[in-house]
Amino acid sequence: MSKKLFAAVVVIACVGALTVGAQENTGNSSEILREKGDQSITILAGGFVPLFVLDSTGALVPSTNMYPGASFDVQYRYMLDNHIGLGGSISGSFVTTIGGGTLFFAPIGATVAWVGGGDPLEYEVFTELGMNIMRLYGNGLIEPYAKLGAGVSRYVASAWDIGLKVAWCFFPEFHLGTYSNLNSYANFLEFSIGASYHF
Amino acid sequence: MHKPTKIEDRPPEIHKNAEKNPCRLGGWVAAALLILLVFAGCDNTFSVFQTIAQEERQIGEDLFKNTTIRAMADDSTNYYALLSQVVWRPKSGGNWNVLAIAGSTDYFAAGLAGDGTKLYVAKANDNNGLEDIYTTNNSGTSWTAMGAATVVSSGGIGTDAFVDWLKYTKDTLFVAVHDSARKYSLFYYDGVSSKFASTGVSDIDEPLIDIVYDGSSQYWLISDSKVYKGAPGSIAEDTTAPNNPNYDGYLLGIASDGAGRVIVSRRDGSVYSYTSSAWSPITVKSSTELGSVFFLNQPTSSKRILIGKGISPYGYMEYDESSSTLKENGSSFVSTSSSIYYTTIHSKEVQAFWQPTAEYDATKKTLFVLLASGNTGTYALYRNDYTISTGSWSGWTAE
Numbered sequence: 001m002s003k004k005l006f007a008a009v010v011v012i013a014c015v016g017a018l019t020v021g022a023q024e025n026t027g028n029s030s031e032i033l034r035e036k037g038d039q040s041i042t043i044l045a046g047g048f049v050p051l052f053v054l055d056s057t058g059a060l061v062p063s064t065n066m067y068p069g070a071s072f073d074v075q076y077r078y079m080l081d082n083h084i085g086l087g088g089s090i091s092g093s094f095v096t097t098i099g100g101g102t103l104f105f106a107p108i109g110a111t112v113a114w115v116g117g118g119d120p121l122e123y124e125v126f127t128e129l130g131m132n133i134m135r136l137y138g139n140g141l142i143e144p145y146a147k148l149g150a151g152v153s154r155y156v157a158s159a160w161d162i163g164l165k166v167a168w169c170f171f172p173e174f175h176l177g178t179y180s181n182l183n184s185y186a187n188f189l190e191f192s193i194g195a196s197y198h199f
Numbered sequence: 200m201h202k203p204t205k206i207e208d209r210p211p212e213i214h215k216n217a218e219k220n221p222c223r224l225g226g227w228v229a230a231a232l233l234i235l236l237v238f239a240g241c242d243n244t245f246s247v248f249q250t251i252a253q254e255e256r257q258i259g260e261d262l263f264k265n266t267t268i269r270a271m272a273d274d275s276t277n278y279y280a281l282l283s284q285v286v287w288r289p290k291s292g293g294n295w296n297v298l299a300i301a302g303s304t305d306y307f308a309a310g311l312a313g314d315g316t317k318l319y320v321a322k323a324n325d326n327n328g329l330e331d332i333y334t335t336n337n338s339g340t341s342w343t344a345m346g347a348a349t350v351v352s353s354g355g356i357g358t359d360a361f362v363d364w365l366k367y368t369k370d371t372l373f374v375a376v377h378d379s380a381r382k383y384s385l386f387y388y389d390g391v392s393s394k395f396a397s398t399g400v401s402d403i404d405e406p407l408i409d410i411v412y413d414g415s416s417q418y419w420l421i422s423d424s425k426v427y428k429g430a431p432g433s434i435a436e437d438t439t440a441p442n443n444p445n446y447d448g449y450l451l452g453i454a455s456d457g458a459g460r461v462i463v464s465r466r467d468g469s470v471y472s473y474t475s476s477a478w479s480p481i482t483v484k485s486s487t488e489l490g491s492v493f494f495l496n497q498p499t500s501s502k503r504i505l506i507g508k509g510i511s512p513y514g515y516m517e518y519d520e521s522s523s524t525l526k527e528n529g530s531s532f533v534s535t536s537s538s539i540y541y542t543t544i545h546s547k548e549v550q551a552f553w554q555p556t557a558e559y560d561a562t563k564k565t566l567f568v569l570l571a572s573g574n575t576g577t578y579a580l581y582r583n584d585y586t587i588s589t590g591s592w593s594g595w596t597a598e
Contacts, residue, residue: 055249063252097251099254099541101542141247175243177243184252186248
């Protein structure tokens with residue numbers, strides 16, 4: 001399956017799932033679905049698109065030389081109150097390069113989210129900070145990373161919802177001493193569809 | 200259908216579980232230590248995104264994917280490469296095509312060699328047995344069978360011969376063969392009598408690897424265990440001591456600078472250098488299995504040795520003897536960037552380095568690297584052009 005076709009299928013699936021779900025809700029948006037102590041585990045899969053890379057001087061690198069890839073996430077969340085949730089995330093993603101290489105990412109981080117809405121749709125904005133393991137041609141780096149994103153989801157069963165998330169991912173790499181000229185700041189867009197189990 | 204969930208609808212026992220604090224101090228400490236350990240193992244000199252930014256798209260011939268290039272040769276107009284058949288392209292540029300031998304492209308080639316004018320190809324039958332060695336001096340327009348597959352007494356190599364390789368060096372064509380009993384022999388072609396004859400290395404138990412001419416007096420041959428030297432017809436084991444590189448199953452490559460010096464690479468990471476009638480070891484990278492070796496004379500002010508790596512992820516190293524500097528992963532010298540190295544030769548085993556006898560462009564020196572099959576995303580033959588006036592390499596480019 002081509003990458004464009006795969007991306008189109010993912011987007012259509014997301015929109016379709018949310019639309020079908022929305023047709024079956026009660027339309028009562030005032031209901032409170034969350035409270036302190038609520039937990040959830042979310043599994044997400046989707047695309048991972050290189051946006052741009054800045055070099056150590058902050059200048060834009062003319063071409064990222066990377067093709068869109070895919071991502072997979074597992075997230076945990078613990079609600080501190082009706083709206084604020086804390087949690088963690090383990091992800092895996094990859095992109096391919098014009099030279100035929102494959103760059104792997106494995107970010108592990110902590111998340112903070114503000115969750116709003118209720119029935120029919122729940123929405124959220126979130127940020128994530130952590131450490132990112134990158135691997136290319138047998139060489140590995142561990143660097144900090146940050147994500148900022150938003151999502152929307154819809155309950156489809158008593159403990160399950162499905163949703164769509166989009167996140168901007170900031171993946172810097174830092175080098176010490178005389179190699180600081182190798183510092184780079186890469187930016188990606190992650191979009192994914194997923195399902196959450198609430199307990 | 201599905202009903203929106205209110206919090207009071209959920210099972211009460213789940214709420215109890217939610218009250219437990221999942222964090223444990225020991226777990227966090229262990230995670231922090233793990234991250235620190237991995238941090239310590241990172242290469243500060245390797246940049247992921249700058250490596251990618253320097254990559255170039257490599258577009259080569261599909262026939263060089265999933266194959267091994269075993270030898271190369273040239274004449275005044277063409278390059279030739281040995282796969283299971285011989286393929287060729289004009290030096291001036293163009294596509295690679297299968298070379299017809301004696302009017303046929305349906306054959307298996309067991310060996311290829313050339314002297315810059317003549318081309319020699321060993322054809323094998325369906326059982327890999329030697330069918331004959333053919334030669335041409337007009338780029339394949341016409342071929343002459345050399346009568347190799349006849350008995351030794353008639354000037355041939357024998358009727359029970361499987362060609363391992365051909366090599367043309369210093370006016371002499373050598374043919375390495377083994378028989379059905381896995382006995383290895385080296386023959387040469389005597390241009391005076393127009394017959395094949397034994398070099399003196401006959402029916403030995405070790406596979407023959409390569410032969411070079413030292414530029415001054417004699418030929419040097421290695422099996423995978425011993426070094427041999429001498430003139431054709433009287434090549435014998437070299438017993439020079441101390442530091443003779445002989446070691447069962449350890450020898451991997453041999454090269455000469457053409458000025459009396461010979462080097463031999465071994466599995467244990469050492470290169471043995473023979474000069475002024477004595478061997479001396481050079482530890483290139485200890486405990487690292489090496490591969491083929493090659494003297495690179497460009498630039499002349501800073502000659503270096505190219506050494507294939509015999510263990511994964513393969514590729515090659517560049518050793519500058521003047522400063523005892525070892526460069527790996529394309530970080531200097533021939534590879535213009537590590538990005539190009541990683542996307543071309545990295546992860547493939549180097550069969551040999553090769554430079555043409557005659558350059559098509561006198562302002563340049565061309566270097567080819569012949570690779571084994573392996574990574575399906577890359578090719579088995581890359582070229583690198585050295586521009587004499589600027590002293591710079593073009594970087595590896597897929598053929």
